[in-house]
Amino acid sequence: MSWRTHIIEQITIKKAQLAAANAALDAALVEGGETQSYTFNSGEGQQSATKRPLAEIYDLIERLEAEIARLYRKLTGRGIVNLNLRRNLYGGYFGRY
Numbered sequence: 001m002s003w004r005t006h007i008i009e010q011i012t013i014k015k016a017q018l019a020a021a022n023a024a025l026d027a028a029l030v031e032g033g034e035t036q037s038y039t040f041n042s043g044e045g046q047q048s049a050t051k052r053p054l055a056e057i058y059d060l061i062e063r064l065e066a067e068i069a070r071l072y073r074k075l076t077g078r079g080i081v082n083l084n085l086r087r088n089l090y091g092g093y094f095g096r097y
Contacts, residue, residue, distance in 0.1 A: 007075045011068060013043040018064040025057045 020040050039048050 004075065007071055011071045011075070014064055014068045014071065016041070016043050018061065018068065021057060021061050021064060025054070025061065028054055028057060 017040075024040065039046060
């Protein structure tokens with residue numbers, strides 16, 4: 001499996017997780033602020049949760065969106081670029097005049 005295929009699979013999984021989290025948020029909003037119980041299927045396994053506050057669901061959604069964006073940057077070659085520039089202000093004679 002190529003690295004591109006792996007990243008595309010990860011994006012697909014994260015999008016499914018995001019859809020499940022958004023469904024949980026919708027259910028929580030309908031029920032008045034907390035979900036009583038719901039099932040979350042991550043694609044790697046299934047888990048159930050009860051009494052999950054809205055803040056946790058919002059945090060989960062934000063993390064998933066950030067992870068999807070990171071994977072897209074990695075896929076398109078626009079990942080994190082680190083460039084360190086060092087400027088010698090004294091022409092090689094630091095501390096001497």
